[in-house]
Amino acid sequence: MGRSPCCSKDEDLKRGAWTAEEDKILIDYIRVHGHGRWRNLPQKAGLKRCGKSCRLRWLNYLGPDIKRGNISSDEEELIIRLHNLLGNRWSLIAGRLPGRTDNEIKNYWNTNLSKRMKDNKDHNKETTTSSSNPKHPQTEPTPFKIDLPVIRTKATKCSKPLLINNNAQQSTPIPLLLDASAAAADDYCNLTDADGGLNDLLINSDVSDLCYEVLLSPYSDQPTTIFSDDILNQWTHSYFDDADDHINHDDDSIVDRHCHQSNDKEIE
């Protein structure tokens, strides 16, 4: 016997678009009682809605900090950069855009940007193809082999930072790699949200300074984001300085993180 669903489909609950009246009821209720306890909220507020639906309505539409209106070009550029960096991690991306919700950004990406990105990609492919000389085919370029530990993102949460990949034996610290293109992969370690610390760093930092991009493969025009050592040191120290009881610092080591999740894999 599993958990009961958020709202039974048999119940006489209203679905679909919210009316102005329902909005008002929800706003008034939250103004007085605050939000939380979403499951019981509709009943207490007198709404024939599922709690989850109320929560979504509040978070995505009615909340006081929600910014309506068109996405500016600055915001768009930031979304593109962050998506390149983080993949489909809309809540993280939204955290960098005050007043914008993850849903809004997700919609904007799906309707505008993803198509544009695809078009750009196609255009690049065409350009590359048309510029090649069939009589003198170039040898396939050798993929740039980079022997680095890779952390692929996963859209799940970490709660505890654990030590730690010690590369003290290496003469130069190796950069960590975040492969945003693998964001949907199921079984890789997550680079974010160690008790919120890294999230905060991501959210509160200027991403344009965080990283640089390289093409690891000549077969893909999808750049891979590499964080510079400086940034990683900054991240790891500013975060872990506050958590010294968790961490043993090692001067020449790059701090690596593993998730608490049992299915986390070793970095490659």
Add this chain to the structure above:
DNA sequence: AATTTCCACAACCGCCAGTGG
């Protein structure tokens, strides 16, 4: 003017992690 297609976005759904009893 009527119909069809496309687009934007609000809303829904299923899953997962965290939490507390």
Add this chain to the structure above:
DNA sequence: CCCACTGGCGGTTGTGGAAAT
């Protein structure tokens, strides 16, 4: 440890309006 509950996330769907035919 187990289980139920809650909140949160990302993917997907539904729908109304605009544009095209």
